[in-house]
Amino acid sequence: MSITQSVIVPAYKEKLNIKPLTTRLFAALGNDGAKSTELIFVDDNSQDGSVEEVEALQKQGYDVRIIVRTTERGLSSAVLRGFYEAKGDYIICMDADLQHPPESVPSLFDNLKTHPFVIGTRYAPGVGIDKDWPLYRRVISSTARMMARPLTTASDPMSGFFGLQKKYLLEAKDGDIDSKGFKIALELLAKLPLPADKPIGEVPFSFGVRTEGESKLSGKVIIQYLEQLKELYVFKFGANNLVLFLLFAIILVLYILYQFYSLLF
Ligand SMILES: Nc1nc2c(ncn2[C@@H]2O[C@H](COP(=O)(O)OP(=O)(O)O[C@H]3O[C@H](CO)[C@@H](O)[C@H](O)[C@@H]3O)[C@@H](O)[C@H]2O)c(=O)[nH]1
Numbered sequence: 001m002s003i004t005q006s007v008i009v010p011a012y013k014e015k016l017n018i019k020p021l022t023t024r025l026f027a028a029l030g031n032d033g034a035k036s037t038e039l040i041f042v043d044d045n046s047q048d049g050s051v052e053e054v055e056a057l058q059k060q061g062y063d064v065r066i067i068v069r070t071t072e073r074g075l076s077s078a079v080l081r082g083f084y085e086a087k088g089d090y091i092i093c094m095d096a097d098l099q100h101p102p103e104s105v106p107s108l109f110d111n112l113k114t115h116p117f118v119i120g121t122r123y124a125p126g127v128g129i130d131k132d133w134p135l136y137r138r139v140i141s142s143t144a145r146m147m148a149r150p151l152t153t154a155s156d157p158m159s160g161f162f163g164l165q166k167k168y169l170l171e172a173k174d175g176d177i178d179s180k181g182f183k184i185a186l187e188l189l190a191k192l193p194l195p196a197d198k199p200i201g202e203v204p205f206s207f208g209v210r211t212e213g214e215s216k217l218s219g220k221v222i223i224q225y226l227e228q229l230k231e232l233y234v235f236k237f238g239a240n241n242l243v244l245f246l247l248f249a250i251i252l253v254l255y256i257l258y259q260f261y262s263l264l265f
């Protein structure tokens, strides 16, 4: 059976999560799904035993490999590297740390057969975010989501759990996709030549908390996000509409103040 589906996982110092993710993912795919799916970790030279972990899983028969980058770093560029290396026409991206349930991957692939792009969304009835996810992360996430509203109709463009049909990536103009920053789904949603008459697929999932390893999100990511937003606004609405961006920046500040005010009082 040939490979039609690829799962790409950016990973930095995720050794302890590699085995549970791989075994849970292939179990969830079932016999037929597993035969047509490859799993690719894109690791930035973690040197924590991740490579050996993947080799052990290969020996057990799993279709898994690891790309180790030694000259580049960064979440978005790791995801794009995996996308370009993927053999499948249908590609899902997910985090290594099990905050994205491997059991939801088959639903994302199903959805992708009829949608050019699919988002695993945390904002839908019946799902949500684990109660232990820190409050400041919720505030940042909902603010960031609101700021992206003019760029996409997707309910959760900040999600790191998403997928696309590879042909749309190959149709994008060279140099259009910027691989800086953390929000690669938003970048792709705003810039890929996705057909206007086909909606973005949405699959609700519950966002867990990390049990092994640490988050790589830092204050720098927020600055990078604002830079990315500015660039996307210019891409979508033209340089003259920078005013629109500034307006949104002001709304953002007011919104953060409002959120903190409502938390405190
Ligand atoms: N190769 C590589 N992988 C990285 C890097 N930085 C992070 N990763 C990997 O990218 C995944 C997400 O990183 P986390 O550090 O766990 O991010 P997070 O704070 O949980 O943020 C996640 O949730 C956000 C939603 O609020 C998402 O916006 C974000 O993209 C990510 O999915 C993990 O598998 C992590 O190992 C990097 O520089 N290089």
Ligand SMILES: [Mg+2]
Pocket (backbone or CB within 6 Å): 095, 097, 099, 210, 215
């Ligand atoms: Mg995480």
